[in-house]
Amino acid sequence: MAWPAVISTLDSDGCERMGPTILMWHYPSAAVVSGSLLTVESNHLCILKSRGAILNVYEMGQYALSTGDKPIIGTIASGFFGGTSPWQFEVIYVNKAKLVGTTTGTATSAEMAEMSYEVDYYVHVLNKDGALKLIQHMPYAGNVLQMEALDHYAKPVIEQAINKIVQVTPLEMINEKIQAIRDEVHAELEEFLIGYGITLDTIRVVLRPADERMRSIISLKALGIKEEQAVRYYLAMVMAERGVISAPNMAVGAPFHIGGYAQTALSVEPPVRVPK
Numbered sequence: 001m002a003w004p005a006v007i008s009t010l011d012s013d014g015c016e017r018m019g020p021t022i023l024m025w026h027y028p029s030a031a032v033v034s035g036s037l038l039t040v041e042s043n044h045l046c047i048l049k050s051r052g053a054i055l056n057v058y059e060m061g062q063y064a065l066s067t068g069d070k071p072i073i074g075t076i077a078s079g080f081f082g083g084t085s086p087w088q089f090e091v092i093y094v095n096k097a098k099l100v101g102t103t104t105g106t107a108t109s110a111e112m113a114e115m116s117y118e119v120d121y122y123v124h125v126l127n128k129d130g131a132l133k134l135i136q137h138m139p140y141a142g143n144v145l146q147m148e149a150l151d152h153y154a155k156p157v158i159e160q161a162i163n164k165i166v167q168v169t170p171l172e173m174i175n176e177k178i179q180a181i182r183d184e185v186h187a188e189l190e191e192f193l194i195g196y197g198i199t200l201d202t203i204r205v206v207l208r209p210a211d212e213r214m215r216s217i218i219s220l221k222a223l224g225i226k227e228e229q230a231v232r233y234y235l236a237m238v239m240a241e242r243g244v245i246s247a248p249n250m251a252v253g254a255p256f257h258i259g260g261y262a263q264t265a266l267s268v269e270p271p272v273r274v275p276k
Helices: 071-079 127-135 147-165 177-193 212-221 226-239 247-252
Strands: 022-026 037-040 044-050 053-058 061-064 085-088 090-095 099-108 112-124 145-146 197-207
Touching: 022 127, 022 147, 037 044, 044 127, 053 127, 090 127, 099 147, 112 147, 112 177, 112 226, 145 147, 147 177, 147 197, 226 247
Parallel strands: none
Antiparallel strands: 022 090, 022 145, 037 061, 044 053, 044 090, 099 112, 112 197
16 A cells, blocks of 8 residues: 655755756556655745546645545545555656757758758746646656757758758859748747647857858858859868868969979870890
8 A cells, every 4th residue: 555655846855857958747556645745946946646637726825735626435444545645646746947958950042952950949937827837748758858859850850940941052152141031940840849838949050061162161251252253262272281282273274284384185105115
């Protein structure tokens, strides 16, 4: 028979179980019965369930759990089981603190150039209604719902919002559209998360060419260099890193001379045969 227990998010050493990556935590014990003492911290919400039904949502404080049976039946049960009831409860804690999720992926520009993106978004569960939506609509395995699971749900929404603008924008103009991309991602993600009872605060969007060579050439163009010159300068830097002495010639677009002469081809004289 289960006896009354003290239910909280602290372990036996007094350490908090719900860290910065945990959105929801299911108390992993069957010892939650009538008479148990429920403790809720200031940055948590707590949902009490019994037989699959939601009984109550608690905010900060301490609460003594009791069955919702009729008084006579409750009195008989309490007397027979020594002051406790055999009916068990489920306790689910929801994190109200601001948490951060991260997702990465690729998009393609109007020229089909591959762009890599990184999105950080900050979320929190605002109130009791949000906590109820979260446990009703967000599936999880085991006793913990990690932010990693939320990232898995949010990634397709973020990818679609980014591609909506990036796919019709030339590569060199994507940086000019970064605010429009950020606004689009925020609007799409906010609408999606509210269905799970999650409030979106702020987001950070970073876009860059996926190809390192393309990033270097675009960086050179940002200095006011024309495309052809930017390509030559990039090749010159690569040649210089490899110790090729003609790297300066590549940078200025001049031919490379050996011994002061411009060599166009190598000629090989045929061997001279000496008559015997």
